[in-house]
Amino acid sequence: MSTTTHTSATRSGLIGGYIRAMDRLSRFSAYIACALFIAGVLVICQMVFTRYVLGWSTSWQTEFTIFSVTGAMLMGSPYVLMTGGHVAITILPDAIGGLGRKVMLTFASLFGFAFCAALAYASWIYVFEALHGEWTTGSVWNPPLWPALLPMAVGTTLLAFQYVADVLRGEG
Numbered sequence: 001m002s003t004t005t006h007t008s009a010t011r012s013g014l015i016g017g018y019i020r021a022m023d024r025l026s027r028f029s030a031y032i033a034c035a036l037f038i039a040g041v042l043v044i045c046q047m048v049f050t051r052y053v054l055g056w057s058t059s060w061q062t063e064f065t066i067f068s069v070t071g072a073m074l075m076g077s078p079y080v081l082m083t084g085g086h087v088a089i090t091i092l093p094d095a096i097g098g099l100g101r102k103v104m105l106t107f108a109s110l111f112g113f114a115f116c117a118a119l120a121y122a123s124w125i126y127v128f129e130a131l132h133g134e135w136t137t138g139s140v141w142n143p144p145l146w147p148a149l150l151p152m153a154v155g156t157t158l159l160a161f162q163y164v165a166d167v168l169r170g171e172g
Contacts, residue, residue, distance in 0.1 A: 011168070011169065015168050018164075018165065018168065019165045019168055019169050022078075022082075022158075022161050022162055022164070022165035023082055023165065025078070025158055025161070026078040026079045026081075026082040026158060026162055027079060027082075029075050029076065029078050029079055029154075029155070029158050030075075030076050030078075030079035032075045033071075033072040033073070033074075033075040033076030033079070034072070034076075036068045036069070036071045036072035036075060036151070037068070037069060037072035039064075039068045040064070040065045040068035040069040040072065043061050043064050043065050043068070044065050046061065047061035047062070047065075059140045059141050060140075060141035060143075063137060063139050063141055064141075067147075067148040070148075070151070070152075071148070071150075071151030071152075071155075072151075073155075074151045074152050074154075074155030074156065075151050075154065075155045075158075076155075077155055077156075077158075077159045078155065078158040078159045078161075078162040081159060081162045081163065081166065082162055082165070082166075092104070093105055105171070106167060109163050109166050109167050110163075110167065112163050113160050113163035113164060113167070116156050116157075116159045116160035116163060117160040119152075119156045120153060120156040120157040120159075120160050123149065123152045123153035123156055123157075124153045124157070126149055126152075126153070127146050127149045127150055127152075127153045130144070130145040130146040130149055131144075131146040
């Protein structure tokens with residue numbers, strides 16, 4: 001069974017600095033994720049109170065909650081990878097052990113990096129198109145779309161960089 005936490009001070013020099021910087025960014029990203037999740041929960045509570053206690057209609061709460069909770073998931077993903085909190089099926093790598101395990105985990109991390117890097121690239125294009133095109137959500141509330149897309153671009157970018165940190169750390 002693999003550990004779920006690690007120390008970022010295992011390497012020195014440029015590689016160690018990169019790993020420590022990514023770990024700090026991932027922790028900071030987790031704080032943003034917490035704030036987004038709490039905002040979503042508070043808005044749901046406000047929506048329930050407004051709708052069912054006061055009898056008023058709601059127009060923006062559902063959309064805000066979807067965006068904030070989705071943003072929380074995306075912004076929290078680098079921290080989850082860093083701490084090993086993600087779901088992983090490691091029966092084969094654990095059975096092989098040694099160098100075979102390390103090769104399999106490194107290959108999986110490189111594949112994860114490639115996927116996240118491609119998604120991050122496409123996400124940034126999407127954010128800039130939404131920003132420059134002044135796209136809105138098209139709902140009754142109709143806010144600009146780019147703030148809702150930004151956590152996807154930032155989260156997948158940080159996740160790709162965290163995959164690199166894991167490979168450099170020797171855990172990926």
